[in-house]
Amino acid sequence: MSSVVTVEDVSFAYGEKAAIEDISLSIDAGDFVGLIGPNGSGKTTLLHLMLGLKRPDSGSITLFGEPIDEFDDGERIGYVSQHSTDRGSTMPVTVREVVTMGRFAHVGRSPLGTDDHEIVDEALETVEITDLADRRVNQLSGGQRQRTFIARALASEADLLALDEPTVGVDAESREHFYGMLDDLNRQGITIILIEHDIDILTKHVNKVACINRELYHHGDTISFLESEALSKAYGAAHGVIEHDHP
Numbered sequence: 001m002s003s004v005v006t007v008e009d010v011s012f013a014y015g016e017k018a019a020i021e022d023i024s025l026s027i028d029a030g031d032f033v034g035l036i037g038p039n040g041s042g043k044t045t046l047l048h049l050m051l052g053l054k055r056p057d058s059g060s061i062t063l064f065g066e067p068i069d070e071f072d073d074g075e076r077i078g079y080v081s082q083h084s085t086d087r088g089s090t091m092p093v094t095v096r097e098v099v100t101m102g103r104f105a106h107v108g109r110s111p112l113g114t115d116d117h118e119i120v121d122e123a124l125e126t127v128e129i130t131d132l133a134d135r136r137v138n139q140l141s142g143g144q145r146q147r148t149f150i151a152r153a154l155a156s157e158a159d160l161l162a163l164d165e166p167t168v169g170v171d172a173e174s175r176e177h178f179y180g181m182l183d184d185l186n187r188q189g190i191t192i193i194l195i196e197h198d199i200d201i202l203t204k205h206v207n208k209v210a211c212i213n214r215e216l217y218h219h220g221d222t223i224s225f226l227e228s229e230a231l232s233k234a235y236g237a238a239h240g241v242i243e244h245d246h247p
């Protein structure tokens with residue numbers, strides 16, 4: 001099984017404040033990994049480290065088998081950042097335009113061809129937003145906007161999707177639908193890393209869990225996670241903030 005991301009003895013601090021301490025884990029091709037931990041436990045930081053958006057203070061990371069400093073295949077990664085749904089609300093561009101951006105990395109300076117437009121159409125269809133293609137992103141609901149960003153990642157033919165709390169502000173029904181769609185993408189072979197604070201929903205869909213609170217408390221399949229005490233330990237740890245209930 002080939003490794004998509006490996007993290008080895010990685011630590012990272014914001015100034016004096018340790019956010020990630022000595023974490024090692026490896027994500028294999030085809031995994032659907034849930035990254036969980038209380039608020040402020042370092043989930044977003046770890047994801048940034050894994051995607052090369054931050055450099056570790058110590059330890060090493062590889063992406064698709066390459067040391068992260070040498071990795072330059074950005075279009076293999078589709079990243080939907082935390083709060084991207086809020087930011088999208090000011091974007092005066094259409095859904096099709098956003099999704100088409102996913103092709104730019106492939107074509108470089110040449111104009112988009114018929115194939116590119118077909119790939120965009122397919123991506124729109126996969127996430128069922130074909131009928132929204134000409135709508136402005138700032139007129140969409142949170143869930144529709146989120147699907148637009150996923151479609152952009154699909155159009156870029158990413159084989160790793162990294163999603164940081166993608167359903168915040170999305171109603172329960174759309175959320176269920178969204179996760180069903182991620183299941184389908186994962187079955188098609190796309191590796192997914194998902195940060196989601198709703199543990200019940202998360203463990204229903206992912207097949208591996210990485211549970212952190214600054215340190216790694218568990219990394220393994222979902223069943224062994226549910227049977228372990230990692231969750232209560234990570235959420236009860238002195239250096240963590242206890243998660244408040246989200247509405």
Ligand code: ADP
Nearest residue numbers: 014017019037038039040041042043044045046
């Ligand atoms: P999570 O995504 O699990 O909520 P984060 O990775 O965002 O956690 O944050 C981990 C810790 O690092 C928190 O204590 C947070 O306050 C701190 N932190 C995050 N970003 C910064 C930053 N830019 N500067 C200083 N501290 C930060």
Ligand code: MG
Nearest residue numbers: 043044045082
């Ligand atoms: Mg976060």
